[in-house]
Amino acid sequence: MKYSLSSIGQKQIMAVTGLVWAGFVLSHMIGNLLIIAGPDVYNGYSHALVSNPLVYLAEAGLVLTLLFHVVKGIRLTIANRRARDTKYALTPNGAKSPRFQSRWMIFHGSIILVFIILHLLSFKYGPGIREGYITTVNGVEMRDIYRLVVEAFRQPGYMLWYVIAMVFVGLHLSHGFYSSFASLGFYHPRYSPILNKFGYLYAVVVALGFIVPPIYVYFVL
Amino acid sequence: MAGTVQRTINVKLRVWRQPNRDTPGHFEEYEARDINTDASFLEMLDIVNERLIKENKDPIAFDHDCREGICGSCSMVINGNPHGPELGTATCQLHMRKFKDGDTITIEPFRARAFPIIKDLSVDRTALDKIIAAGGYISVNTGNAPDANSIPVPKADADEAFDAATCIGCGACVAACVNSSAMLFMAAKIAHLEKLPQGRVEHEQRVLKMVKAMEEAGFGNCSNTGACALSCPKEIKFETIARLNRSFLKASVKRRS
Numbered sequence: 001m002k003y004s005l006s007s008i009g010q011k012q013i014m015a016v017t018g019l020v021w022a023g024f025v026l027s028h029m030i031g032n033l034l035i036i037a038g039p040d041v042y043n044g045y046s047h048a049l050v051s052n053p054l055v056y057l058a059e060a061g062l063v064l065t066l067l068f069h070v071v072k073g074i075r076l077t078i079a080n081r082r083a084r085d086t087k088y089a090l091t092p093n094g095a096k097s098p099r100f101q102s103r104w105m106i107f108h109g110s111i112i113l114v115f116i117i118l119h120l121l122s123f124k125y126g127p128g129i130r131e132g133y134i135t136t137v138n139g140v141e142m143r144d145i146y147r148l149v150v151e152a153f154r155q156p157g158y159m160l161w162y163v164i165a166m167v168f169v170g171l172h173l174s175h176g177f178y179s180s181f182a183s184l185g186f187y188h189p190r191y192s193p194i195l196n197k198f199g200y201l202y203a204v205v206v207a208l209g210f211i212v213p214p215i216y217v218y219f220v221l
Numbered sequence: 222m223a224g225t226v227q228r229t230i231n232v233k234l235r236v237w238r239q240p241n242r243d244t245p246g247h248f249e250e251y252e253a254r255d256i257n258t259d260a261s262f263l264e265m266l267d268i269v270n271e272r273l274i275k276e277n278k279d280p281i282a283f284d285h286d287c288r289e290g291i292c293g294s295c296s297m298v299i300n301g302n303p304h305g306p307e308l309g310t311a312t313c314q315l316h317m318r319k320f321k322d323g324d325t326i327t328i329e330p331f332r333a334r335a336f337p338i339i340k341d342l343s344v345d346r347t348a349l350d351k352i353i354a355a356g357g358y359i360s361v362n363t364g365n366a367p368d369a370n371s372i373p374v375p376k377a378d379a380d381e382a383f384d385a386a387t388c389i390g391c392g393a394c395v396a397a398c399v400n401s402s403a404m405l406f407m408a409a410k411i412a413h414l415e416k417l418p419q420g421r422v423e424h425e426q427r428v429l430k431m432v433k434a435m436e437e438a439g440f441g442n443c444s445n446t447g448a449c450a451l452s453c454p455k456e457i458k459f460e461t462i463a464r465l466n467r468s469f470l471k472a473s474v475k476r477r478s
Contacts, residue, residue, distance in 0.1 A: 001433045003473040007402075007442040008432055008466055076442050080400035083441030085334045089235075089248070090301030090327055092397050095308050098448030103399050105444065179445040185467025187460040 007079075008183075010072045015180035017065035017072075022177055022202070024062060025169065029209035036216060039146040040137045047142040070113060077106045101175040108172040115165040122152060153217035162214045170207025177202055228258045230322040234269065236281055237329045242337045242345075248327070251281075258318040262305065263288060263295060265317050282341040288313040290454065293389030296396070297342045298329040303393035303452040311391065311454035331392055333401035335439040346392050348438040349406060353390075355434030356427035357410045359419050372418050382416035385409045387455040394449035394457075400441030405449035407431050408465035409457045415468070425472035432469055 003009040031049070034042045049055060092098055101108075127133050128143045135144040153159050177199035181187070186195075232253045239246025251273075256265050263285050270280035286294035295312040299305035305315040320326065330338055335348040374382075386409075394405035411428055414420025420427075443462060450459040 001429065001436075006432060006469075006473075007436050008469040009473065011442060012466065012470060080402075080441040080444070083334050083401040083439060084332065084399065086332045088298060088301060088329055088332055090298075090329075091399075092303070092448050092452060093301050094306050096302045096306070096397065096448070096451040098397070098399070098446035098451065102444050102446040175445075182445045182459075182463045183443070183466055185463050185465075185470055187463030189460065192460070 007076075010076055011183040013068055014072045014076070015183040017069040018176050019180050020061070020065045021069065022173060022180075022206075025173075025206050025210075026202075029206050032213045033209060035146065035149065035213045039135065039144070042146045042149075043135055043142055043144060044137045046145045047137070047140065050143075066116070070109070073106060073109055099175055101171050102179065105172065105175060108168045111165060111168045112172060115161075115168075123148065149213070150217050150221065153214045156218070159214045159218045163211050166207050166210040169210065170203045173203035173206060174200055228318075229255045230258055230317060230320065230324075232256065232265075232317075232320055232323070233325045235325060235327045236341070238279075238281070238341050239330075239338050241340060246338065246341075256317050258316070260317045261288070261313055262299070262315040262317065263313050282339070282343045284343050285313060290314040291389060293391035296331045296344060296346075296391060296393070298331060298396055300327050303331065303396040304391075304454050308451065309454060309456045311389070314454075331396035333392075333395050333440070335401060335403070336392060336395065344392075346390075348440070349390055349392055349395075349403065351438050352403060352407055352431050352434045353410060356423070356430035357414070359414060360423060361419070374417060378416045382413050385412035385416070385457065385461060388413070388453075388457050389455055391454060393452045393454060395440065397448040397452035398441065398443075399446060399448065400444055402443050402449075403435050403438070403440040404443040404462050404465065405453065405457055405459075407435055408461040411465055411468065412461050415464075424468065425475060428465065428468045428472045429476065 004013065031045060034045050123145070126148060129141075133144040133148050135142060135147070153162070178192075178196045181192070181195055186192075234251040234253055235248045236251060237246050238249045251269055253265055253269050256268065260268070263283070266281060266283060273280045284294045284296055286292040288295075290311045290313055293311075296303070297312055299312065299315070304310055304312045305319070307315055307319060328342060330336075330342045331344050331346075333344075336344040336346055339345050388406060388409035390406060392403075392406065395401050395403050398404075411424075411431060414427065415424045443466075445459075445462075447459050449462075450457060
């Protein structure tokens with residue numbers, strides 16, 4: 001039996017790749033909040049990021065981990081649906097209710113995947129210096145990503161879809177964070193309840209942090 | 222006797238009836254009248270079945286044996302919950318006083334691809350035996366029984382092993398799991414042997430073999446929903462699964478071929 005195709009092995013691959021992304025979204029969220037500090041800080045931060053050669057390494061890592069996470073997620077979901085081939089009229093409830101978000105992971109995940117693709121198209125691969133999104137900060141010419149983001153978030157439809165997608169990111173994290181540690185074999189009666197609460201807090205902080213910029217641009221700016 | 226109040230209730234049952242694994246099943250409704258609230262859930266079904274037999278109808282098939290919560294025979298999903306609504310209770314230990322007069326009770330079999338339906342509420346749980354056969358044992362030379370105290374076992378380890386050993390193999394964990402995964406069952410069997418010196422020797426081989434057997438038997442994968450542990454009549458802890466995950470990772474890294 002190959003580890004990478006075994007049931008537990010695949011879960012552990014999902015856990016590690018999921019945790020990589022959980023870390024990434026936190027740093028991304030903090031970076032996004034710089035929009036409140038104004039165009040110069042925001043554009044300067046963005047420029048510093050993309051001009052660092054290490055960014056290619058990070059991007060490759062993110063793409064690779066995402067691919068593994070998605071492929072394993074789909075494979076496991078198919079296997080799981082096959083294992084439960086008939087439906088119950090009623091499902092566990094009351095004192096025996098399971099963690100609610102856990103059964104929606106593939107649903108959140110699919111929406112988040114669509115979001116990531118559209119998000120890359122509109123920002124990373126969206127209009128740049130050549131299309132006139134150019135600015136000068138401290139004498140350095142750079143892409144005016146601030147303007148692009150503000151224009152996007154001023155469209156109510158775009159703003160709303162972004163906010164909704166971030167709610168799904170939060171829901172995905174609310175189960176995924178805790179679940180990753182369990183899949184990797186970490187469970188302790190003293191620490192796991194704390195880790196569980198921390199997972200919820202992490203999910204709420206990340207989701208709310210991501211929701212701040214679109215709300216700020218649409219309603220405040 | 223002073224202080225004893227005989228109370229009876231009437232309930233409506235929606236029971237899954239299926240003649241065999243190849244014929245599609247459906248729900249049928251039955252009235253269970255004048256049921257003593259001190260009757261167990263299985264006794265209530267006995268009463269309904271006696272009436273069905275008298276009426277020359279096919280009685281409801283369900284598994285049962287010891288009726289004292291230790292054999293793991295009784296199964297069925299009651300109002301969506303394997304073994305009914307009470308935590309740490311097998312169906313045979315569930316009493317009708319937990320229901321109200323006029324309640325409608327939906328009764329279904331354990332549903333999983335690995336548990337084909339034999340008839341009505343009775344399912345074939347041989348797949349669990351296949352997991353055990355793959356490694357849920359220890360290899361020892363036969364002969365006289367060794368002296369019980371020749372290998373010291375710390376009390377805490379013995380307690381943990383015993384907690385895991387209380388698994389009665391009923392399959393409620395599989396029934397509760399949205400993925401029909403047998404992880405809690407398998408984890409309990411592995412933890413029970415791992416904690417004892419006699420079982421530790423083959424631990425890593427056992428983990429690899431049993432996980433493989435679980436996959437081959439058609440069970441799903443764990444999503445850490447925790448439904449299994451909540452449905453377990455013996456309250457096997459969810460952390461048992463995490464321990465298995467850890468063991469599997471270790472065994473996979475260390476294996477030499």
